Amino acid sequence: MNLSTAPTHPEFDVIRGTRVSRAALGIGIALVLIxxxxxxxxxxSWMREFVEIACYFIFAMMWNLLAGYGGMVSIGQQAFFGFGGYVMLMLGNFAGINPFVAIPLGALAAGLVAIPVSFVAFRLSGGYFAIGTWVIAEVFRLSFANVSAVGGGSGTTLTALRxxxxxxxxSTTYWMALACVVAAIALVYLFLRSKRGxxxxxxxxxxxxxxxxxxxVARMKLAVYVVAAFGAGLAGALYFVGNLRISPDAAFSVNWSAFAIFMVVIGGIGRIEGPLVGALIFWALGKFFSDYGTWYLLxxxxxxxxCTLFFKQxxxxxxxxxxxxxIFPVRRQLVPRVRSPSRARPG
Incomplete structure (x- = not known):
C-alpha cells in the first residue's frame, strides 16, 4: 500500500524522520555556515580540496540516483560530465559569459542533450545499456577531439578567468561548489521523499x-536520466572551472564512471549518504596513498x-x-501511536 495516499490508522502514525535525521539537520546547517x-x-589549498571532493560527490550522487534508485547501470555518465565542462568553457571563452554563470548553463545543456541521447540509450537494457552508454561517451570524446576551436585532442585553457x-x-569557485553540494543533496532528497521517488x-x-x-515507467526513466545528466554536467562544469584546463581525454575518461561506481559501492548504493561517505574515502585514499602508484590502484x-564480499550494502x-x-530517511514507517494516560481506557 502507498503510505503517501493511505489513510492513517487511528492507532498508528506515519513517521518520515528520525531523531538522528533531526539532529543531523541542525549539525548540517551549522557545518554549512562554518x-x-x-x-x-x-x-x-583547503578550498581546492573541497572543490575536488564536491565534484566527486555530485557525480557519484547522480550515478547513484540513476543506478541505485532507478536501476539503470551506466558506465558512460562521463559523456555529460565532459559536455557540461566544454559548454561552460565555450560560453566563457567565446560568448563572453562569466564562467561562474556558465556553470549552471553547462549543466542545463547536458540535461537537454540527454533527451535525444536517451532515444538511443533506452533501446538497450541491462548490460547492453551499460556498454551502450560507454559507446555514447566515446562518441562525445571523439567529436570534441576533432573540434579545433576548443583545442582538438590536446584541449584548451579557460581564458575567461584571466x-x-x-x-x-x-573563493568564488569554492562558494559555487558548496552551493552545488547543498542543492544536489536537497533536490535528490526531496525528490526521493515525493510520490515520484x-x-x-x-x-x-x-x-x-x-x-x-x-x-x-518510460516518462520516469527519462526524467531520472535527464536529472542525472544535469547533475553530471554540473559536476563537470564546476570541476573544469577549478582546473582551468580541459581536454577530451580528461573530460570523457571512463575513469569518472569507474570512480563513481567505486564511491557508491564503498559508501552504499541506493542511499543518499553512500556517495558522501564514498567520496570522502576515495579522496582520502587518493590524498595519502596515490604516490604509491600501482599499489594504490591495487x-x-x-x-x-x-566491501562487495563482506559489506554488500x-x-x-x-x-x-x-x-x-x-541521516536522510526516505522511507515511511508505521509506528504505534503513544496514548496519553488520561485517554487510556480503565481496567
Whole structure:
C-alpha cells in the first residue's frame, strides 16, 4: 500500500524522520555556515580540496540516483560530465559569459542533450545499456577531439578567468561548489521523499509490476536520466572551472564512471549518504596513498572486493542496518501511536 495516499490508522502514525535525521539537520546547517566562512580564514589549498571532493560527490550522487534508485547501470555518465565542462568553457571563452554563470548553463545543456541521447540509450537494457552508454561517451570524446576551436585532442585553457585575481577566483569557485553540494543533496532528497521517488523505487524493483499499477515507467526513466545528466554536467562544469584546463581525454575518461561506481559501492548504493561517505574515502585514499602508484590502484581494488564480499550494502549501509543510522530517511514507517494516560481506557 502507498503510505503517501493511505489513510492513517487511528492507532498508528506515519513517521518520515528520525531523531538522528533531526539532529543531523541542525549539525548540517551549522557545518554549512562554518564552511561558507572558510575563504575568510582558511587556506587556498583547503578550498581546492573541497572543490575536488564536491565534484566527486555530485557525480557519484547522480550515478547513484540513476543506478541505485532507478536501476539503470551506466558506465558512460562521463559523456555529460565532459559536455557540461566544454559548454561552460565555450560560453566563457567565446560568448563572453562569466564562467561562474556558465556553470549552471553547462549543466542545463547536458540535461537537454540527454533527451535525444536517451532515444538511443533506452533501446538497450541491462548490460547492453551499460556498454551502450560507454559507446555514447566515446562518441562525445571523439567529436570534441576533432573540434579545433576548443583545442582538438590536446584541449584548451579557460581564458575567461584571466581578468579575475586568484583569491577571488578560488573563493568564488569554492562558494559555487558548496552551493552545488547543498542543492544536489536537497533536490535528490526531496525528490526521493515525493510520490515520484516512490514510483522510481517501484520501477527499480520490478518495472513490469510498476507499470501494471499505473506508474509511467518510460516518462520516469527519462526524467531520472535527464536529472542525472544535469547533475553530471554540473559536476563537470564546476570541476573544469577549478582546473582551468580541459581536454577530451580528461573530460570523457571512463575513469569518472569507474570512480563513481567505486564511491557508491564503498559508501552504499541506493542511499543518499553512500556517495558522501564514498567520496570522502576515495579522496582520502587518493590524498595519502596515490604516490604509491600501482599499489594504490591495487589497494582500491582490494577495498572494493572486501566491501562487495563482506559489506554488500556498503559501509554506510552496514552502519544503518546495525545501528539504525539514517541521516536522510526516505522511507515511511508505521509506528504505534503513544496514548496519553488520561485517554487510556480503565481496567
Amino acid at each position: 564552511a561558507a566562512s572558510l575563504p575568510f580564514w582558511g587556506e587556498s 581578468g579575475i585575481d586568484k583569491a577571488t577566483r578560488e 516512490l514510483a522510481l523505487l517501484a520501477i527499480r524493483d520490478n518495472e513490469v509490476a510498476a507499470e501494471s499499477q499505473g506508474v509511467p 589497494g582500491l581494488g582490494l577495498l572494493a572486493v572486501i 556498503g559501509l554506510w549501509g552496514y552502519a544503518q542496518e546495525r545501528w539504525g543510522l539514517s
